[in-house]
Amino acid sequence: MSEERVPGPAEFAFRMLGIRLYRWQAVMLEAAVRPHSRAALVAANGSGKTAAVNVPLLLYFLWRWPRGRAMVTSGSWSQLKNQLWPNLCKHEGLFLRMGWRFGAERITTPEGGFIAAFSTNDPGRAEGAHEDLPGNAPVLLMVDEAKSVGEPIFEALGRCTPTFFVLTSSPGAPTGTFFRAFRDPDWAGMYYRVRATFDDCPHLPESRRKRARVQYGPDYERHPVYRSMILAEFTEGSDACIISRELLLEQIAHKPLPRPGEAYAGVDWAAGGDETVLAIREGNMLRVAWHARERNTPKAAEQIVGQLRALGVDESNAWGDACGLGTAVMQAAKEMHDWRFTYFNGGLPAEDREHYQDLNIEAWMFFRSSLEKGEVCFADGLDEECIRQLTDRYLMWDSKGRLRCERKDEMRERGVHSPDRADALVMAWWAGRYMAYGDDAVEEAAPTLAVPRAGVFPRGGMF
Numbered sequence: 001m002s003e004e005r006v007p008g009p010a011e012f013a014f015r016m017l018g019i020r021l022y023r024w025q026a027v028m029l030e031a032a033v034r035p036h037s038r039a040a041l042v043a044a045n046g047s048g049k050t051a052a053v054n055v056p057l058l059l060y061f062l063w064r065w066p067r068g069r070a071m072v073t074s075g076s077w078s079q080l081k082n083q084l085w086p087n088l089c090k091h092e093g094l095f096l097r098m099g100w101r102f103g104a105e106r107i108t109t110p111e112g113g114f115i116a117a118f119s120t121n122d123p124g125r126a127e128g129a130h131e132d133l134p135g136n137a138p139v140l141l142m143v144d145e146a147k148s149v150g151e152p153i154f155e156a157l158g159r160c161t162p163t164f165f166v167l168t169s170s171p172g173a174p175t176g177t178f179f180r181a182f183r184d185p186d187w188a189g190m191y192y193r194v195r196a197t198f199d200d201c202p203h204l205p206e207s208r209r210k211r212a213r214v215q216y217g218p219d220y221e222r223h224p225v226y227r228s229m230i231l232a233e234f235t236e237g238s239d240a241c242i243i244s245r246e247l248l249l250e251q252i253a254h255k256p257l258p259r260p261g262e263a264y265a266g267v268d269w270a271a272g273g274d275e276t277v278l279a280i281r282e283g284n285m286l287r288v289a290w291h292a293r294e295r296n297t298p299k300a301a302e303q304i305v306g307q308l309r310a311l312g313v314d315e316s317n318a319w320g321d322a323c324g325l326g327t328a329v330m331q332a333a334k335e336m337h338d339w340r341f342t343y344f345n346g347g348l349p350a351e352d353r354e355h356y357q358d359l360n361i362e363a364w365m366f367f368r369s370s371l372e373k374g375e376v377c378f379a380d381g382l383d384e385e386c387i388r389q390l391t392d393r394y395l396m397w398d399s400k401g402r403l404r405c406e407r408k409d410e411m412r413e414r415g416v417h418s419p420d421r422a423d424a425l426v427m428a429w430w431a432g433r434y435m436a437y438g439d440d441a442v443e444e445a446a447p448t449l450a451v452p453r454a455g456v457f458p459r460g461g462m463f
Contacts, residue, residue, distance in 0.1 A: 006064065009033055013056035016063075017091055024196045025052045031192040032057055032166050033064075040146075040167040040181040043196040045229035046204055049168050050079075054144060055087045057166065058115050061140045063095070066111040068163075070140040073120050075148020075169075075401060080117045084144060088115070113137070120153045138163035147172025147179075148401040167191070171228045173397035174236035183234060198230045217372040219247075223365075224395060224403055225355045235395065242361075242405065243368050245391040248382075255377045259284040260438035263313045266427030267304055267320040267341070268420045269329050276300050278307055279424035281432045285379045288386060288421055297325070301333040308339070319344045319431040321423065344427050357404035363430040364393070364405055370429065389422035 009029035013019040021029070025048065032039040043049045054072070061070050074080045085105070092102045099110040107115040141162040143149055146169040154177040157165075167178055174183070181191045198209055212230055216223035224235040261283030270276040270293060278290040290307050294300040308318050320330050322343035330341040346360030356362045370376050382390075394406040408418050 009057055009060040012060045012063065013052070016094060017056055017059065019052055019056060021052060022048075022196075022200060022202075024194055024200050025049075028053050028194045029057055029060070031194065032164055033061070034164075034192075036163060038165045038167075038181075038191045039194070040178070040191040041194045041196070042169060042171055042178075042182055042232050044198045044201060044204075044232045045170055046208070047196045047201045047232075048203070049196070050083050050144070051087045054084060054142065054166075054168060055091075058088065058140070058142065059091060059095075061138075061164070062100075062107065062109060062113055062115055063098075065113065065138045066109045067113045068138045068140065069113060070115040070142065071118060072115065072142040072144060073118050073149070073153070074144040075120065075399070076145050077119055079145050085117065120149055140164045140166065142166045142168070143178075145169050145401070146177070147397075148399060149178070150399065151176055170401075171232060171234045172401035174234050174240075179234055183236070195232050197232045217369040219372040223369070225365075229355075240394055241391055242364050242393050242395045243371065243391050245387070247368075247371055248387060248391055251371050251374065251376055252378050252382060252387075254374075255379070256284065256374050258377050258379055261435050262432065263311065263317060264428055264432035264435070265289075265308055265311075265313045265318040266344070266424045266429075266431055267318070267326075268424040268427065269300065269321055269324075269326040270294060270420070274418045275420040276304065277420045277424035278304055279421070279428040280311060280313070281428040283435075283437055284375055284377045286376055286425060286429055287378065287380045288382075288425065291421060297329050298332050298336060301329050301337060301339075304329075305333050305337040305339045315340055316342065317431065318342065319427055321346070321427065323347060342431070344431070353402075355402055357398045357400075357402045361403050361405045363426050365403065366433065367426045367429050376429065386421045386425070389417075389419040390425065392416055393419055393422065 007015065009032070010021055010026035013021055013026075013029065028039060028041050031037060041049060041053060058070050058072065061068055072080065072084065074084070088107065089102055092100075101108050105117045139160070139162040141157060141160060141164070143154075143157070143166070146167040148169070167181060169178055171179075173179065180187050182193055182195075198204055209230055212226050213220045216226040220226045221231065227233045227235050264281045266279045266281075268275075268277045268279075274293070275291045276294050277288060280287055280289045289311060290304075292303065294303065308315075318339070318341050320326055320341040320343065322330070322345040327343070330343065333339045333341060344359075346358060346363065348359050350356035350359050350362040352362060356365065367376075393411065396404045396406050396410075398404045411418070
């Protein structure tokens, strides 16, 4: 290849691959191939970073340096297999005449260069992928969906000496290498940073943003999913807790008018020295109806069933935590008191599996959104313990970059007790999320209410 006039990656993408780039895509491509550069891209969901940045960059690298070695990994192997690699192979016909060979996880040149994908399961392999390089052959290391890649992988990659190092992802947890590349002042100047929001992607339909604003409430710009998928921003600082104290106190002080509706119950069962808690939702009114520390399983079942019957809660509307001790207690309630609970298993997958790790965080975030919309009426107020439990649980991220609740063992490590009352309140509110209110205003709006998927609520247990 002549060295007199070598096009850059943006020109290569347009002239050879036929990709029309946005400005931020062209800027990222050019920044990524500066000698011994580090470039990081954080982008809104659906921005086109795979097809218009990662793919042309990898193909340009191998076209420009046929003996070079490009290695790409991701926090999601399915992302590599189902998105990155098919988009690479779309351009196979352009390079066959040059002797390139396209395999399932590897593209090779006659000169010995290659593009290879590897899993992040083994940090040692990440480091070993850099070994036995031919002299003067450049190396490109790319980490796709970098928000989901663990620090052991980044530590292994840090022991490599690539010519080019590229990170791309949507935002994730406010910790780790990808976050620090953008937000850590000590890392200023270490990475060339590019950020692409929804507004930088004209191909994205405005209906997506409007739908997200409705879904994530009036305070949508603080919602971590909206911040990630639309604003390409990390969630940090005052948003570390799932529910802020300021938000909850505002709702208690300016509670909406009570609205009648069916009664629903959420029961969090005691484990060890924790409390068994019964919370009741009637229409938009929410309260803790009963709580006690009861280690005797049959006794706990008897007490709760007695409370539910006294309060007039329909059996089908009584939900109980099915994790740990809860299943045994609810089985005892069925056998001894002829009462069948609907099982709430917070560890099962969320309905929105892309953004939430499990049903537990989905229920908590739904409750938070309801508070922001001013929908929750604490008719009897809340005691200080309920307030503390609702506002002292951290928002966390899992290994795939999805939101999750701080686990109870993590809370104990920082000296915070189990949020039994908070879990019961959240469960009761979630249980009644498809309820029709008894007043005319809601009846008129009924066609806009969400409808549950078929099969979500089988009799005798949700799951």
